Amino acid sequence: MFRNYFKIAFRNLANNKVYSLINIAGLTIGLTCAMLILLYVKDEVSFDRFNRQSARIFRVVYQYSNHGEEQRYVSTSLLQGPKFAQNIPGIKSFTRIQDGRVDFKNEADIESKEVLFVDANFFSTFTFPLIAGDANTCLKSRHSVVLTKDEAKKQFGTTNAVGKVMMVNDKGSFVPYEVTAVTENCPQNSSVQYKMLLPIRGAEDAIKNNGDWFSYYLSTFVVLDEHANPDVVATQMQRFYEQDAAQTFADMMAKFGNGRDHNIGTYSLQPLLDIHMSTDFAASNGLENASNPIYAYILSGIAGFVLLIASINFVNLTVARSVRRAKEIGIRKSIGSDRRQLIIQFLGESFILCGIAFVLAILLAQLILPIFNELANKKLAMSYLLDAKLIFGYMGLFLITGLLAGFYPALVLSGYSPIDTLYSRFALKGKGMLQKILVVLQFTLASFLIIATFTIYAQFNYLTRTDLGYDDKDLVVVSGANVTHEEAATFKNELLKSPDILYVAPKNGGRWATMARLANDSAISFAYETVDESFLPAMKIPLVMGRNFSTQFPGDSAHAILVNESFVKKAGWKNPLGQSVIFNFKDNKTYEVIGVVKDYHFAALNEKIGEQLFTMENSNPYGTFYVKIRPNSASRSLQFIAQKFRTFFPLKPYSYVFKNEANLKSYESETRWKQIILFGAILTIFISCIGLFGLSVLSAEKRTKEIGIRKVLGASVRSIATVLSVEFVKLVMIALVIAVPLSWMAANKWLENYPYRITLGWTIFVAAGALVLMIAVCTVSFQAVKAAYANPVKSLRSE
Structure with missing residues (x-):
């Protein structure tokens, strides 16, 4: 029986190549988007979990009220770590991280490189595997340096770099630093990113200066005992801080004045696993890859939109082609097939089609993953697919898509009357309200994203073209x-x-x-x-x-x-x-x-x-x-500046940037997101048009005899095409009426993040609406004109 189902399913796909291709293409695109977003979300939630002690590592953070405004700091000085570790019983150890730049000399060349200054116990707190060297001692010497394997290859051409020497600018003169360890490269899902590690400087006398309670320039992490309660530890930290820093705070307020507008502030603990997507205490000051959960929500929403629209297409196209399979269903019912068997058959066809789309989606995801990585500022790899949770996620995605796309058509097709279908008295009942509702939903989502795209582009143009109040050219x-x-x-x-x-x-x-x-x-x-x-x-x-x-x-x-x-x-x-x-x-x-x-x-x-x-x-x-x-002298000027700089400052690294280019880099996030939203809008409008095309086919087949009668009575091709197109234009107009207020609210909410922003005017909404209407009219016109040119004799022959 199942063999027969498969044979009929593949035969049906082969006999309807165009519609099968449209269905597979839509589902493939939808599944590809969903797969890539699952990779993105999986990477986001996996940040810093590779650390063996991740559940017990916390960052010390601080906040206080200044003139009634809440100020938050993710930084401390050198003092807080040792003070808290010595006086709070639940704290097992502490580690400090400070970002900075150091000048390195290689023969006559001097280059400034980003480094992290860390405590000697860095590797006992964070899990970064060593290729060579001793994790317990590699950072104890004042003049030691630790490299990642890529940096070791870059500097020495080999990972066997332990014992080699680098000349480092230390207090104005270059002194030899020994490479004491080489580590694996930092995982891409790590908030701590480094290429070089140096021992932290000035830590010896830090605990003696109580004024450093109110200095903030590095990150301090503490490791709690296994049975310590973070909330209890934070309360103990605050109590100790208020006692130990009380006199220092009073002296500072007496010196700086206006003490009534300040309070002593509050120290608390932020879990390491919360740092990556925190909006209150973000990854900074020695930590990288700060993210915002809103990005995951937006991307997940786009993927959900595209997959939902692709499934709606499947429903519309399958029902639209159901007239062609009416006799097959009548024959099956007349020889004894019950409705349950027909539902299984049509669901089976849905899962076969989804299976083909699923395989193609995996291949397509692999092909466009580099582009997606560039857009999302990630370094994702398809090897993430080997993750058990992600595999189960994809299996669930496959099952949901198959059921979502095939369940309703299976119910509709299995419910046809065998007598009506065999005697050619079958016609699609009703006004297709569900199909129309689905198309309205599709174009509402598509219109929403198009308006969002126009808004983001307008805001980006505003940011990059607004007069800054100074001249940054040349x-x-x-x-x-x-x-x-x-x-x-x-x-x-x-x-x-x-x-x-x-x-x-x-x-x-x-x-x-x-x-x-x-x-x-x-x-x-x-x-x-x-x-x-x-x-x-x-x-x-x-x-x-x-x-x-x-x-x-x-x-x-x-x-x-x-x-x-x-x-x-x-x-x-x-x-x-x-x-x-x-x-x-x-x-x-x-x-x-x-x-x-x-x-x-x-x-x-x-x-x-x-x-x-x-x-x-x-x-x-x-x-x-x-x-x-x-103007137009950049080449000559840069050569002259570089020559003079090296003459006057031979021990300083030379680097430059054009101010207008640096200003544009300030909006890299907006650049990425306008591209992501643009691609999302293109995909949704493309797949929505496929759905609209399916509904136009359904309408034309339902009104075949009406079209024939109109032609016999003298109706022109233009008037018939207009009659067939008007109802779809109405659907798109309804979608726009729904999408405009929703997108207006969302755009205003997004623009609130910018102190300088565009004013949402009617032009954005009119332009987006005109674009959606134009695309929709072009989509339905093809099928409407085709139906209008059909020979009326064929459609009226059965009357």
Whole structure:
């Protein structure tokens, strides 16, 4: 019996090649999306679970209230680890991780590399297998370095690198560091990522300085005893902290003022397994691969949309072709087949078709996995399929898809009356409400994603094309860490000898931030910029009042400052010129405001412009040079800058970036997601059109005689095609009416993440609606015109 079912199933697929191909193609695409998303989600939830002690490893985090606003820190200083470990009985050990860059010298070449500074017990806390070396001792020596196997091959051409020497910049001079261990490469699903490990610096005397309770620059992890309760340990930590840091906190508040707006804060424990997808305490400061669970939800939603639409297509197309199989069903029933057997047969056909699609989906997933990895910023591999849970997940996916796609058609087809089908009195009953509802659902989902795509593209264009308040074109940012003002001035004058270089403006490296007092004793936090008189002209940043720094006023480098408009607003000044700002950490040194800088976007547009203060303070080192070059002179200018830099700073690594390119990199996440949503929209609209095509076939077959009568009575091909198409246009319009408010709410919710964003206008919704309608009309017109051109004699012959 089952052999007969298989024979009939394959014969039916072969006799309806086009429709079989459409069904298989739709299910293949849907299953491929679902497989890739399962890989993505599996990778997300597996982060850091490879560590043997993962359930007992926690990160020390801190939060406090500042002016009523909750501040969260994932960082500590060197002090918290040993303090808590010595005084809290539930803590077994601690490990600290600090990211940084170190200069390495290879003969005459100097290169700056990212490294992690870690405690000697790093490998007893985290599970990173060693290829060579001793995990217990490899980080105990002050001048030791641990490499991954890829980094060892890169540096020495072999993984047998233990005992080899690397020249490392240590306190201004290059000293030999010995490679003491080589490890496997970090797993891709690890929050801790490194290529080089060095022993953490300055840890010996850290526990003696209670002021470090309020410093935050590295990550501290603790390992709890097997029977310790994390909540109890966190409570004990907080109690000890409040006692031990009470006097230090009181002294700081007395010194910095405005203590009523601060509290001592709260230390707590964050499980290692929660870090990867945490939105409150994200992976940062020595940890990488921070994610957001919303990404998994979005991708899962897209995969679910595509798979659901593919299954709807199967239902529509199968029912649409059921007229052709009516006599087969009548004959089977007349010779004794019951409904249960017919249901089994049609479900069997569904599972055969799904099985073919499933195999093709595995092959397609393998082919497009590199593209998906690039879009999702992952390094997924199909070897993940060997995971038992994932295999069961795919088996469940196969069963659900087979049942979802085949159950309703099986019920419909098995319920036909044998008398009606054998005497050609059979007709599809009803108005096909379920099929129409399914098509409305399809186009609602497709319209939703298209509107989402238009919104994301509009926001991305806004972010990348909005005036930043300064000119980032032809602006080269050259790194030069810890350069004195005298060195910077000499280097600047040398660069300006080139006719291709218009401005050279030294500036501090990275982003500095601090806090100071105003004359009324209120505290204010701000971005702290160290520049010279060329910075504002080079960037074309205007002043709204006052003057710029000038070499004609020697006192500018001692006590003059510039502030931006946001600083003035926050300070509540009506007349900012001449106002005082008092720096507590500089022994209450007072600076005078000489000018107000117009607000500009010194950070990406996904951050609100904050308070900013500029100084020429001689004691602050420079870390970068902003070099403005003439248009179309990049090649010559870069060669000249590199040559001069190596002449003036032979012990510093040379690197540069164009400011406009660096600004674009700030929106890499938006770039990826606009591509992902675009592909999702294309897939859903494509598969939805297949479903609409199936419904147009169903409608044409139900109205065959009506079309024949209309043609006999003189109806034109155009009028018949219009009659057949109108009902589908109505379905798409209904879908748009449903999709527009849903997408408007979702888009507004998403845009709330951006302080600077587009205003959702009617143009996005009209453009998306017009596109959906155009695609739908083109889809149904083909079948409508074909039916209108059919010979009416054939359709009316049975009357």
